[in-house]
Amino acid sequence: xxxxxxxxxxxxxxxxxxxxxxxxxxxxxxxxxxxxxxxxxxxxxxxxxxxxxxxxxxxxxxxxxxxxxxxxxxxxxxxxxxxxxxxxxxxxxxxxxxxxxxxxxxxxxxxxxxxx
Numbered sequence: 001x002x003x004x005x006x007x008x009x010x011x012x013x014x015x016x017x018x019x020x021x022x023x024x025x026x027x028x029x030x031x032x033x034x035x036x037x038x039x040x041x042x043x044x045x046x047x048x049x050x051x052x053x054x055x056x057x058x059x060x061x062x063x064x065x066x067x068x069x070x071x072x073x074x075x076x077x078x079x080x081x082x083x084x085x086x087x088x089x090x091x092x093x094x095x096x097x098x099x100x101x102x103x104x105x106x107x108x109x110x111x112x113x114x115x116x
Contacts, residue, residue: 022056029065030058033114065109072105073098 005012026034034054037045048054077083082101087094 022059024059025062026055026058027062027066029110029114030062032110033061034058036114061113065113068109068113069102069105072108073102076101076105 004015006015007013034045037048045054048057077098080097080101082094082097086097
C-alpha cells in the first residue's frame with residue numbers, strides 16, 4: 001500500500017481516504033450495539049473497524065431488531081387478545097396493552113441481539 005503525504009507547515013500529513021460506506025442510517029438499535037461494543041467488546045469493535053464492516057454490521061443489527069420486534073409484538077398481541085375489537089371498544093386499554101407488548105418485545109430482542 002503506497003501512501004502519499006501533504007506538507008502542512010513543518011509536518012507531513014498522510015492523504016487518507018475512507019472506504020465507501022453502504023447507504024442508509026445506523027438507527028437506534030445500531031447505535032445501542034455500537035455503545036455495547038465500545039464498552040464491553042473492544043476486540044470485536046476493532047476487528048469490525050479495521051475490516052471496514054462496522055457500519056454494515058450496525059445497519060444489519062438495526063434492521064434485524066426492528067423486524068423481530070414487529071414480529072414478536074404481533075405474536076404477543078395476538079396471544080393476549082389485543083385486537084381491533086378491543087381497540088374499538090376501549091382505546092385507552094388497547095394503547096396501554098400495546099405499549100406493554102411493544103416494550104416487552106423490545107426488551108427481549110435487545111437482550112438477544114444487541115447485548116450478546
